[in-house]
Amino acid sequence: MEIENQETQKKPHLSLEVRKKIVEYKDFGYSGDDIFKILSASKSTCNECIGSIDDVSNRPMTGRPKKVTEEESKMLIETTKAHPNLSLTQLKMESGVNI
Numbered sequence: 001m002e003i004e005n006q007e008t009q010k011k012p013h014l015s016l017e018v019r020k021k022i023v024e025y026k027d028f029g030y031s032g033d034d035i036f037k038i039l040s041a042s043k044s045t046c047n048e049c050i051g052s053i054d055d056v057s058n059r060p061m062t063g064r065p066k067k068v069t070e071e072e073s074k075m076l077i078e079t080t081k082a083h084p085n086l087s088l089t090q091l092k093m094e095s096g097v098n099i
Contacts, residue, residue: 014045022049072097 014022018039025035036046068076072095079095080086092099 014041014049019049022046068097068099 018041021039022035022041025038026032030038032043032046035041036043039046075095076091076097076099079091083091083094086094088099
């Protein structure tokens with residue numbers, strides 16, 4: 001069970017600076033293998049950055065949109081801290097957030 005969790009955990013995304021460095025190294029003539037060794041990034045990540053060389057900006061991540069806003073999330077956290085024993089139904093009613 002422990003091994004499965006380690007394998008399925010995603011690594012954090014590369015920062016914009018690291019992605020720009022990957023592109024710079026590629027422009028200087030370094031190969032993908034050399035770049036991943038220098039920057040300690042995975043080969044697939046380096047190749048992905050090199051493949052999308054035209055656009056290394058911080059693009060929004062794809063996926064399902066958030067169901068609650070930041071404000072609603074803060075409200076839920078505050079309500080939960082104030083009343084830690086509330087059920088989900090009671091939390092919805094107390095906070096006024098539609099989950």
